[in-house]
Amino acid sequence: xxxxxxxxxxxxxxxxxxxxxxxxxxxxxxxxxxxxxxxxxxxxxxxxxxxxxxxxxxxxxxxxxxxxxxxxxxxxxxxxxxxxxxxxxxxxxxxxxxxxxxxxxxxxxxxxxxxxxxxxxxxxxxxxxxxxxxxxxxxxxxxxxxxxxxxxxxxxxxxxxxxxxxxxxxxxxxxxxxxxxxxxxxxxxxxxxxxxxxxxxxxxxxxxxxxxxxxxxxxxxxxxxxxxxxxxxxxxxxxxxxxxxxxxxxxxxxxxxxxxxxxxxxxxxxxxxxxxxxxxxxxxxxxxxxxxxxxxxxxxxxxxxxxxxxxxxxxxxxxxxxxxxxxxxxxxxxxxxxxxxxxxxxxxxxxxxxxxxxxxxxxxxxxxxxxxxxxxxxx
Amino acid sequence: xxxxxxxxxxxxxxxxxxxxxxxxxxxxxxxxxxxxxxxxxxxxxxxxxxxxxxxxxxxxxxxxxxxxxxxxxxxxxxxxxxxxxxxxxxxxxxxxxxxxxxxxxxxxxxxxxxxxxxxxxxxxxxxxxxxxxxxxxxxxxxxxxxxxxxxxxxxxxxxxxxxxxxxxxxxxxxxxxxxxxxxxxxxxxxxxxxxxxxxxxxxxxxxxxxxxxxxxxxxxxxxxxxxxxxxxxxxxxxxxxxxxxxxxxxxxxxxxxxxxxxxxxxxxxxxxxxxxxxxxxxxxxxxxxxxxxxxxxxxxxxxxxxxxxxxxxxxxxxxxxxxxxxxxxxxxxxxxxxxxxxxxxxxxxxxxxxxxxxxxxxxxxxxxxxxxxxxxxxxxxxxxxxxxxxxxxxxxxxxxxxxx
Numbered sequence: 099x100x101x102x103x104x105x106x107x108x109x110x111x112x113x114x115x116x117x118x119x120x121x122x123x124x125x126x127x128x129x130x131x132x133x134x135x136x137x138x139x140x141x142x143x144x145x146x147x148x149x150x151x152x153x154x155x156x157x158x159x160x161x162x163x164x165x166x167x168x169x170x171x172x173x174x175x176x177x178x179x180x181x182x183x184x185x186x187x188x189x190x191x192x193x194x195x196x197x198x199x200x201x202x203x204x205x206x207x208x209x210x211x212x213x214x215x216x217x218x219x220x221x222x223x224x225x226x227x228x229x230x231x232x233x234x235x236x237x238x239x240x241x242x243x244x245x246x247x248x249x250x251x252x253x254x255x256x257x258x259x260x261x262x263x264x265x266x267x268x269x270x271x272x273x274x275x276x277x278x279x280x281x282x283x284x285x286x287x288x289x290x291x292x293x294x295x296x297x298x299x300x301x302x303x304x305x306x307x308x309x310x311x312x313x314x315x316x317x318x319x320x321x322x323x324x325x326x327x328x329x330x331x332x333x334x335x336x337x338x339x340x341x342x343x344x345x346x347x348x349x350x351x352x353x354x355x356x357x358x359x360x361x362x363x364x365x366x367x368x369x370x371x372x373x374x375x376x377x378x379x380x381x382x383x384x385x386x387x388x389x390x391x392x393x394x395x396x397x398x399x400x401x402x403x404x405x406x407x408x409x410x411x412x413x414x415x416x417x418x419x420x421x422x423x424x425x426x427x428x429x430x431x432x433x434x435x436x437x438x439x440x441x442x443x444x445x446x447x448x449x450x451x452x453x454x455x456x457x458x459x460x461x462x463x464x465x466x467x468x469x470x471x472x473x474x475x476x477x
Numbered sequence: 478x479x480x481x482x483x484x485x486x487x488x489x490x491x492x493x494x495x496x497x498x499x500x501x502x503x504x505x506x507x508x509x510x511x512x513x514x515x516x517x518x519x520x521x522x523x524x525x526x527x528x529x530x531x532x533x534x535x536x537x538x539x540x541x542x543x544x545x546x547x548x549x550x551x552x553x554x555x556x557x558x559x560x561x562x563x564x565x566x567x568x569x570x571x572x573x574x575x576x577x578x579x580x581x582x583x584x585x586x587x588x589x590x591x592x593x594x595x596x597x598x599x600x601x602x603x604x605x606x607x608x609x610x611x612x613x614x615x616x617x618x619x620x621x622x623x624x625x626x627x628x629x630x631x632x633x634x635x636x637x638x639x640x641x642x643x644x645x646x647x648x649x650x651x652x653x654x655x656x657x658x659x660x661x662x663x664x665x666x667x668x669x670x671x672x673x674x675x676x677x678x679x680x681x682x683x684x685x686x687x688x689x690x691x692x693x694x695x696x697x698x699x700x701x702x703x704x705x706x707x708x709x710x711x712x713x714x715x716x717x718x719x720x721x722x723x724x725x726x727x728x729x730x731x732x733x734x735x736x737x738x739x740x741x742x743x744x745x746x747x748x749x750x751x752x753x754x755x756x757x758x759x760x761x762x763x764x765x766x767x768x769x770x771x772x773x774x775x776x777x778x779x780x781x782x783x784x785x786x787x788x789x790x791x792x793x794x795x796x797x798x799x800x801x802x803x804x805x806x807x808x809x810x811x812x813x814x815x816x817x818x819x820x821x822x823x824x825x826x827x828x829x830x831x832x833x834x835x836x837x838x839x840x841x842x843x844x845x846x847x848x849x850x851x852x853x854x855x856x857x858x859x860x861x862x863x864x865x866x867x868x869x870x871x872x873x874x875x876x877x878x879x880x881x
Contacts (some may be wrong), residue, residue: 117880132821137698145877159815263581287539341880348881 099411100457105247105276105390106415111301111345111445117345118303120232121338129149129335130160130246130324133285139337145338153347154293154310156285162327163340167275167296168198169320170309173331174271174292175202177317178239179211185267186236187211192224193206194246194430197271203241221383222251222434226258239269245277248430248446252281259289269315275299280361281387291315295347297339301450302346306339319330353451361388364453371462375469379440381431389449392431396439398472400426403445406468412461414447482575484540484558488642489531489547492650494552500656505531505533508552508653514715515546515869531558544646549712551679552656553648557631560641562595569604569639570611573630576643577612577619583644585622588612590632597634608632654714659683660793662758662765663748664719666702666821667766670794671710672804672814676795677765678713685761686717687752689724699821704867708811711869720755721863727854734849742837743846745775745784747855753788754859761793769804772798779836786839 101109121142127135129143144158151158164170181188191203193215203213214232218224231238240262244255255272262270271292274283278295285293292315297306311317311330323332365388372378372393381392395403400416406415416426432441447461491508509531512524516533522543523534533543540558547556560566560576577586590604599607609621612630633640662674664686674684688703700721707717727747735743752764768776775784785792796804808814 120880132696132698134697137701140698141701142877142880145881149881159812266582286542341877345881422482 100413100451100461101410102414102449102457102461104450105446107298107304108301110298110303110452111349113301113349114342118338118342121144121341129337130326143335143337143340144253146337146344149344150308150347153344153351154285154308154388156310157313159328160310160313162311162331163332163335163343164307164309164327165305165336165339167196167294167299167306170275170294170296170307171196171198171271171273172202173309173317173320174294174311175199175239175241175436176206176320177211177330178269178271178292178315179206180318181316182269183211186234186238188214188234188237189239189241190214190229190232190237191241191431192218192243193218194218194222194224194248194251195241195243196247196273196275199243200429218251218433219347220435221385222246222249222381222430223383225254225338226254226261229258230261233265233268237265237268239271241271241273243273243276243282245281245387245390246430247276247390248428249392249434250276250386250387251330251383252277253385255283255290256288259287268276277387279347279354280358281388282314282354283467285310297343297346300346300350302343303339306336306343308343317377318444350451357451358388361451361453364449364455364458365389365391366394367455368447368449368458368462371458375462375466377469379436380435380438381434381444391447391449392444393447394431394436394440394443395445395469396443398443398469400443400445401463402472403468406472407461407464410464412464414445414461416445482507482560482562482572484579485535485561486559487533487535487540487543487547488557488559488640489533490554490556490648491552504552504656507656508550511550511552511653511655511715512547514551518544519543537715538591547648549649550653551649551651551681551713552653554650555648556646557642557644561638561835562641564594564634564639566599566607568652569632569634570640572639572641574612576630576641576752577616577628579645580628583627584618585620585626586612586628586630587621587623587626588630588632589636589804592634594634594636596636597747601634604632604634613757649679649713651679651807654678654681655683659685659761660763660765661720661761662760663752663767663800664688664703664706664714665767666699666706666817666819667767668808668814668817669769669804671795671811671817672768672807673765673767673795674710675713675807675813677793677813678710680795682765683714684710684717684765685720685759687720687722687755689722689728689748691725691728691867692723694725694728695822698819702816702819702821704865705816706813707817707865708867708869709811711867712811714869716866716868719865719867721865722751722858723861723863724858727858730849730851730854735845738832738834739837739842739845741833741851742773742780742783742842744848745780746787746842747851749784749788749792750855751858754788754855755862756790758859763793764788765793765795767796767804768794769799769801775833777835779835780839783837783839783842783867786842829848 104154125139125142127139129140147158147161150161216224216228241252245252254304269291272290273294279300291312293310295308316394321331321332326335361459368391379394428441428444433443492534519538521536521538525532532533560572562572588605588609590601627645631642661680662684664670686707707719711717731744732740
């Protein structure tokens, strides 16, 4: 089996699972309970916070454990919108955001917020200058993803953050669900106020995420209840989830240090081999993240190719898993100025650090064979 | 020709220290040590001292995290990011422009040139005008305001080079921790005592803490709370030793032997007796408390008079004249508030008598204590003190190591 859909989700690391099981077995008490078992669970949760903070180079009290990247993005965007709406109702984002940002913004429009969607260039990259130019007196939030989930383009987050220093009242949110562990980013140096990551994209478990919230930023919670989550995210804490996510973060950071070059090499190989196939258009720009390769095969239905590959136990996907159930049309590929044929035939291969060169070879080889066969039938 | 500039060092001003005459060297050494300690995580930087100034040479390091750390170091009056250029007019102009453009939220500015190197051809007055005009011409939206500018572009033309600074960032003030002796802080877990400790540290005092622990009436989490508070205080110092006194037996005895209305007064007296013994054993010359006059029954003038009787060690009460709201404000600033309000019982909240005496009398309390042989209990408590050391270097909980 060759799994090439790591941007949809990854296989949990055995150590992460082990950690989850150990915590669930030995430290299952509610951290808010007054007895010593509760105290122990509370300490464990605090240690998880400290560890996560150390990895992200932020303060422990700036870590909010969530249940997903989607929740983190929703809490960041709706949280700012509802909390700061008296100051203004204008939000700036890009047209290539993940649905959990994009659709949240669309929903806020219904509540009377005004959203400016900044376009991207043909490489899928937004211009910091255009973002700055869109700022108005009533702008309260700017939300920009770090690495695009469909094509892997890297956004100039640090430059945007530096420009925003002149607008201290504008809150800056970065969705780094796809970039964390693959493309380094320094939160503090990029002057980021809110920052989302998710565990299951880095060999952690589904149901865990983190929202970093700069300590001075205030949010309107999505969930009201107990005092958990620094008061911004009520609900009994998922201690095992938090601990295991922190473990996954440590492991992916080690891998990033060790094998980032290797992943770039695989990515390069993949690009070279795909370019050789007739009729393939690469949608992923040069200088993209090392784990995502998006390409179009105009004239072939992507779904057909995916099923054909799956019958040989090779798994890739069309655009992002979160929107691929609707239609084959890629909003992101189209946003980069590609025509409809390209936008409706986009495929995504996403790698992990564990991928081998042989797997890439097999994938390319199999794909060539399938394409020839399909073209024979369809053409 | 356009030149590339970056802030290459941070200028540190230490105001009050400059006045300290003979001790100055000691104070400066301590300040440099404290800065060095807090910036251990930045191996590239270097701290330099020349007459009357201290610099942090950045060597490419991002200044922001360093400034954030320095803001918590007592003895630093203010900080400025600075650029060093050669004594050439064109260089000075462009570096001035860089400094102005990088000053945050400034709309008005003023130029202040000091020409220390008299061989530099242009005089300071003329330089002021020259540079001011250049900056106005090459920027938009800035105005000159010589009386209340948002930012002052300071240019110092020295013999070796010209130094240009802009924004003045306020430091923590005070004196370097460790230059004013040591005090024993009575740390209960409430809002006040950490603030009291912080204020003494600001005055250059090194702190050790004492905490009275009464299991099972007070839980391990109450103790943890005190450890967490102490850890927060290390942000302004380095290490902090906590003396945890087993207080259960003595506390129970007090409430058996002493009439209820006086039990609290006697309990406070016992705490001071134990604290004094700890001071003696560890060469500490004073006690610090978070008492604020009139806040609760034990903090009336009469109570202080009666409780204070048992020790002739100085009791420092930096909060004595402060309002609760102001104390809370500081506790939020120093990040101890959220810990302090964790709802666990401490030794001062259990056994609270229904009607504690707000005006206890010395002769009364002495009468009650005369019939109560408490000395052996005090001795035992002092003997069984548990010492915990916390430091500002991240102390991970080793218990959970294999889970991460």
